[in-house]
Amino acid sequence: MLPRTSKTSTDGSDQSVSRSSTHSKSLDSSEELSQSHSSSLSSPGIEARQSTTGSVSSARSSVTDSPGFHQLTSLEFSLKTIGKLVDLEGLAEGPLEVINAIDCAQQEEELPFLPTAGEVCLSISVNGIKICSGVQRGVIERIPLYMVERLVTYEEGIAGNTILAIKTVLHKSGMDDDYIIYVFQCPSKEVGQRISNVFSHILSDVISFPV
DSSP: OOOOBOOOEEOOOSTTSOOOOEEEEEEOOOOOOOOOOOOOEETTTTEEOOSSOEEEEOOGGGOOOOGGGGGSOOEEEEEEEEEEEEEEESOOSSHHHHHHHHHHHHHTTSSOSSOOSOEEEEEEETTEEEEEETTTOOEEEEEEGGGEEEEEEEEOTTTOOEEEEEEEEEOOTTSOOEEEEEEEEESSHHHHHHHHHHHHHHHHHHHHSOO
């Protein structure tokens, strides 16, 4: 399991960071992040704005479980675990809100500045995202594709590391949705871009696949 601590809330602050409030009951640890300029890549209707930050969002209602999807691409990437923010409520949509939540957690020293765990293997396919231990490949987390609301890659401002954040959502009837943000450090900017591209292509394939 990924390491865990606790978090209170995020408030709107500067420039590109959203003013939306995030209430967090707990989170898991790791590396320093800082604010970055945002771009957005969304699917379907993929739209891109050039910048140091990339984001891919999924239309969960369009994702289906047709058996034919299993024939589509599955790729693996080696990453370092930073941690995860859990039980987040009221988190607005958009890549900046994800970055803001991570940045606030680190400012409050509830998320370490550097990765605290070894490498993990992140696998992306039409089934979703699977996180395995780097050596023994034991499964740590499975995230169904329909739960992945947004994937964000950006360069943090202190060491210039490329950060990957995966925002997932759990819908609760008659209540606010719960969100989890998984945070990783990529070995390079190119790997971060590759992950975003692969996820975007998988979403496009799933959404356009005949039912």
